[in-house]
Amino acid sequence: MATEQTDAVSRVYAQALLGLAKQNHDLDGIAEEVASLGHLIDDNADLSNLITSPVIADAKSRDMLQRLFEGKTSETLYKFIQILSRKGRLSSLPGVCRAFAGLVATERDQIDVEAIVAKELDAETAARVARELGESMNKTVNLQQTVDESLIGGMRLRIGDRLIDASVATRLKNVANRLAAVGREKARTTLIAD
Numbered sequence: 001m002a003t004e005q006t007d008a009v010s011r012v013y014a015q016a017l018l019g020l021a022k023q024n025h026d027l028d029g030i031a032e033e034v035a036s037l038g039h040l041i042d043d044n045a046d047l048s049n050l051i052t053s054p055v056i057a058d059a060k061s062r063d064m065l066q067r068l069f070e071g072k073t074s075e076t077l078y079k080f081i082q083i084l085s086r087k088g089r090l091s092s093l094p095g096v097c098r099a100f101a102g103l104v105a106t107e108r109d110q111i112d113v114e115a116i117v118a119k120e121l122d123a124e125t126a127a128r129v130a131r132e133l134g135e136s137m138n139k140t141v142n143l144q145q146t147v148d149e150s151l152i153g154g155m156r157l158r159i160g161d162r163l164i165d166a167s168v169a170t171r172l173k174n175v176a177n178r179l180a181a182v183g184r185e186k187a188r189t190t191l192i193a194d
Contacts, residue, residue: 007092007095009089009092009095010092010095010096010098010099011099013084013089013092013096013099014096014097014099014100014102014103015099015103016080017030017034017077017080017096017100018100018103018104018107020076020080021076024076026074026076027104027107029074030074030076030077031100031101031104033073033074033077034077034096034097034100034101035097035101037073037077037093037097038094038097038098038101041093041094041097042094047068048094050064051090051091051093051094052090052091052093052094053091061085061090062082062085065078065081065082065085065090069081081093084096105142108140109138109139109140110139110140110141110142111137111139111140111141111142111159111160112141112142112144113130113133113141113142113143113144113157113158113159114143114144114145114146114157114158114159115129115143115144115145115146115155115156115157116145116146116147116148116151116155116156116157116158117145117146117147117148117151117155118147118148118149118150118151118152118153118154118155119147119149120145120147121145126143126145129143129155130142130143133157
């Protein structure tokens with residue numbers, strides 16, 4: 001599912017859906033359904049256009065929703081989608097799916113971390129990185145890898161809006177900056193002593 005920002009309306013509806021899922025003691029089931037729905041919307045341009053189209057009349061929208069979702073999703077999710085439609089908020093469904101995923105992750109003490117690496121990490125190394133990060137943050141880390149061949153080695157970690165740069169290029173740049181600073185200090189000290 002895309003990791004785009006979500007708007008306030010989507011977050012409010014996602015919070016309501018989270019409350020319903022918890023009230024029905026079906027957080028895992030609803031989370032799985034919403035994640036699948038989000039992926040389906042992201043991967044299917046026709047469905048995405050249909051859901052986000054403002055020109056579909058209410059009667060057609062209800063009929064379309066019934067054909068698409070009734071009996072194919074839980075009753076809770078189906079009724080929730082109907083409410084979005086009645087309130088004229090069906091176009092917010094993709095954002096609701098993203099916001100709901102974030103709320104569920106918070107509920108489960110999970111966090112998504114993007115590891116930007118020069119070469120994809122093997123499964124054992126990726127698991128170790130996720131485990132060590134998780135231990136340091138007291139969370140379960142969902143590690144996704146992005147390959148950036150311009151990196152010499154090491155990695156950059158994106159955690160939310162923070163970027164932790166542990167790449168070899170950055171380390172070398174930091175060493176060069178320190179050496180230059182030491183050289184400038186020596187030159188200044190020598191000039192002052194003369």
